[in-house]
């Protein structure tokens with residue numbers, strides 16, 4: 001491995017030594033100083049988002065803006081205005097004029113993630129700005145100029161989208177001047193265990209607890225699994241096991257409980273966006289779980305502080321055990337009220353004290369958290385999941 005490759009991995013926290021990954025990174029570094037458009041392809045969760053960042057960081061544009069846009073997450077009605085800006089009064093609600101990303105990022109780089117999701121009308125505008133650097137704000141007839149490098153990514157089969165008339169062929173060739181294909185995790189078997197250890201140790205450091213370790217059987221299961229959700233899925237599994245399992249020694253049987261049965265092990269083809277959404281939602285739920293744990297610790301600290309003010313005693317040390325706050329060894333997250341029974345039960349009629357006020361605040365926070373987790377509004381969940389996936 002060259003020094004440069006080593007340092008780019010260090011800098012971006014990219015783990016793995018698979019030849020196909022190294023090649024992809026080398027192409028990114030070689031093409032970075034040029035002005036060429038790059039199209040990054042690969043299944044969901046393979047790590048496509050590192051590539052535009054590497055390209056920007058190794059280009060002469062590195063001191064200018066880098067803007068990442070998830071084309072699949074912006075509603076069709078507003079995407080033109082997001083990308084190219086709008087004039088005041090150009091549509092209902094346009095109370096002010098606004099710069100778009102292509103204007104903001106002048107001199108810099110724009111990453112168009114899930115570019116296959118762009119509506120056809122936006123594809124026309126994009127092609128124009130790529131070819132001539134010209135664009136117009138929505139509701140304006142004034143042609144403006146910008147100098148933006150575009151890196152796009154897709155997990156869709158763009159050729160199929162072209163055949164079905166959903167994606168412009170001319171735009172495809174314009175974006176795909178330099179293709180970078182990021183290999184699926186199952187084709188980087190040697191990296192799987194390395195990545196698992198990294199994610200398990202990140203959780204251990206973050207929550208100050210010992211890292212989980214895999215026995216030989218578990219390692220074999222991990223390495224032969226299909227990983228349809230790739231590294232995103234592996235990361236979720238490592239985080240789930242670390243948070244939920246009380247034992248730090250993971251056997252094959254334990255591990256299997258966290259691996260959905262992938263049935264026929266067919267390679268993924270076509271549109272993976274529903275899998276992407278599933279993975280992101282699961283990821284989001286675990287993030288919420290971890291955040292709730294932090295909130296609870298904060299509340300505990302507040303309680304301890306308030307109590308010590310009322311009744312001076314030595315402050316209790318704050319506990320950092322994730323395990324104790326999670327439902328016992330259930331692979332799927334459950335958010336049951338009785339997990340918080342300790343806080344919830346109390347019907348004593350007393351005078352209202354500072355403690356009561358705090359208790360009420362805690363209950364309200366917990367109620368909000370549990371409702372948010374139990375009935376996730378599907379649309380907003382996927383939207384925020386996308387931003388969390390960043």
Ligand SMILES: Nc1ncnc2c1ncn2[C@@H]1O[C@H](COP(=O)(O)OP(=O)(O)O)[C@@H](O)[C@H]1O
Nearest residue numbers: 013014015016044045046047048049050231232
């Ligand atoms: N080689 C890698 N080393 C460390 N983390 C990785 C690697 N590849 C992907 N990840 C992590 O996996 C998750 C998914 O990566 P992402 O770039 O969002 O995937 P994609 O855009 O291809 O769906 C992110 O949390 C990312 O940091």
Ligand SMILES: [Mg+2]
Nearest residue numbers: 045048049113
């Ligand atoms: Mg992505």
